Amino acid sequence: MRLIILGAPGSGKGTSATVLREKYDLAHISTGDIFRSNIKEQTPLGIEAKSYIDKGALVPDSLTVSMVEDRLSQSDCSKGYILDGFPRTIAQAEALDQMLAKKNEKIDAVLSIVVDDEVIKQRVSGRRVCEKCGASFNVTFKPTKVEGVCDLCGGNVVQRADDNEETVSARLKTYYENTKPLIDFYGSRDLIVEGDNGASAEDCIAQIEEGLMAKNII
Numbered sequence: 001m002r003l004i005i006l007g008a009p010g011s012g013k014g015t016s017a018t019v020l021r022e023k024y025d026l027a028h029i030s031t032g033d034i035f036r037s038n039i040k041e042q043t044p045l046g047i048e049a050k051s052y053i054d055k056g057a058l059v060p061d062s063l064t065v066s067m068v069e070d071r072l073s074q075s076d077c078s079k080g081y082i083l084d085g086f087p088r089t090i091a092q093a094e095a096l097d098q099m100l101a102k103k104n105e106k107i108d109a110v111l112s113i114v115v116d117d118e119v120i121k122q123r124v125s126g127r128r129v130c131e132k133c134g135a136s137f138n139v140t141f142k143p144t145k146v147e148g149v150c151d152l153c154g155g156n157v158v159q160r161a162d163d164n165e166e167t168v169s170a171r172l173k174t175y176y177e178n179t180k181p182l183i184d185f186y187g188s189r190d191l192i193v194e195g196d197n198g199a200s201a202e203d204c205i206a207q208i209e210e211g212l213m214a215k216n217i218i
Contacts, residue, residue, distance in 0.1 A: 001026060001080035001217055002105065004087070006182065007113030008175045010120040010168065012197040012204065016113055017082050019205050024218070027076045031085035034067050035059070045070065065095045072099070082111075090181050108217050109193045110186040111208055117172055119198050124168045130155045 001024060007013030021028040038046030039053075045067050052059045068086050071077070087093040100106055126139040132155025137144050144150065150157050186192055193211035197204040212218045 002108050003111055004083045004107055005111045006179055008120060009171045010124040011113045011115045012201060013113045015201050016195065016197065016204055017084050021082060025079050027081040029071055029081050029083050031064065034071050038067055061091055061095065065092065065099065069099050087182065088178055090185055093182060093185055107191060109212060109215060110191045112183060112192050112194045113204065114194055114196050115198045120172065121165050121168050124163050125165045127163045128157045128159055130157050
């Protein structure tokens, strides 16, 4: 099962990907992780990527595609995978098509995690993170027992500088501008499977599984 997962910042995309990865024994492939791994291990691709990042420049599509292709060749992807953070553009989507076609493979479905913008803003602006252990809380949905104190380790729980409504609105605008073309691109092939994560993660996963079953993927 080869999947792509799309979702706005704060939509719970990562949680959905984790549940599906564990349930169906899939590799969860995050482009952020790929970059960090290649740079840390100082692979030729990582060294080249770092040269762009250090200058504050965007890493070219060709380099990103090469990193993803290298990652998909690893053994843990043989049973299937979820691509998270790639493709981000139509050009990357077309490059992925070509990459998979060389192996007579194709993407089975594109999971679109949908949440109302106002819910996302409430979730993200209410998010609080422990400075010591990194545990995440929310003033509305998952408050700490003692305000400002982590339930797990007793560390200080704070709001990150970018977890505010203005920043979230800007990130959502960028996401929709970049992602709508991908939704249309894959929608024209009837590959989109939608999950509404506005109420609960369980409902979202159930909707995704229902959509995958309807397409005879699971």
